[in-house]
Amino acid sequence: MKQLLTFSLFICMFSGAMSQQNCYWFKHNGDMKRYEACIEAEKAGAYYQFSKEYHEVYDRVIEMDPTWAVPYRAKSVSYLKAGDFINWKKLMDKAVEYDTLSYLPYRAGCRFQFFRDYKGAIEDLLLLKKVTNNEMGYTPNGQYHLDIVLALCYKATGRSEEAIEVIFERFKDDSYEVGIFDYIHLGVLYLEKGEYNKAIEYLKKQEKFNDLAENRFYIAMAYKALQQKGSCLQNLKASKELYQNNLKMHDPYQEPMDKIYLSTIERGLSEN
Structure with a gap:
């Protein structure tokens, strides 16, 4: 249920991010250049996001108002979906330049989530901490606080x-x-540090909060390291059952860090 809510949140946020601006707001405030660019941008809705025509619309919008962040971000999405980091980042850099507060969190989240550009994401996030007084918000899909x-x-x-x-x-x-x-x-961080009791402590908190195949698997690995074979096997069996019931880490667009697979669980069972 929680994963379904997260996915629903992603759809709402993504749809909202891609919807057109209220062009008449610009007209109301006397910004006719942006109003006319916004009206032009509305034409993109008639075209497929990967089409030449779609991008030509936003190219015209950028010519009309080159300091408006929205068309850069809009053009960037097809490159994101195609896995083209170079062209995506060129466009997102422009969006961030012209509207830092709106688009720096998005760029940071995408660098982490889709491109595994961890160093670049760290740079963005530390800058974001400064400009937001440490209130950075969440990733585009709402799954993680930044x-x-x-x-x-x-x-x-x-x-x-x-x-x-x-x-x-x-x-x-x-x-x-x-x-x-x-x-x-958090539990995996302690497990990797060899602090097994602390790992178990936080993985058991996960168990009470949102029991998943992964936390049972990592609890099992902590018990294995502590040479508690019975507890290890018990949690490996629970991990397999949860996995087979689709209670596991999931993201519709990429594989989360610390995710495990059924083959990993079965190997653990065969070895123990």
Whole structure:
């Protein structure tokens, strides 16, 4: 259910991000250049996002109002979907230049989520912390707070201590609602550090909050390291059952960090 809600949130946010601006707002405020560019941009809705005609519309919009961030972002999406990081980033850099607060979180989230550009995402996120007074918000699909993304980028670049510190700093915020995978990632960080009891502590919190195949698998690995074979096997069996019931880490567009597969669980069972 929580994963369904997350996916629904993604659809709403993505649709909202791609919808047209209220052109008459620009006219109301006397910005006729942007109003006319906005009216032109509405024509893109008649074309397929990957088509030449779609991009030609936004090329005309950029000529009409080259400091408007929206057409750069709109053109970038087809490159994102195609996995063309170079052209996507050129366009997103322009969008961020002209509307930093709106598009820097999006660029950071995409660099992490779709391109695994962890160093670039860290640069964006640290800048975002400064310009938002540490209120960075969430990834485009709503799955992660951007502080958790920063932590995962630190983890991916070998900075595990900083990753743990960032996660706990976010947890200190009483208004923060723990994300659907947060405790898994924290538990794995401790597991990788060899702090097995702490790993179990946070993976069990995940179990109570949102029990998934991954947290049971990693609990099993912690028990294995502690030479508690019975607990290891018990959690491997639970992991397999959860996986077969589709209770596992999932993202419709990419594979989350720390995700495991049925073959991994079955190998663990055969070895134990």
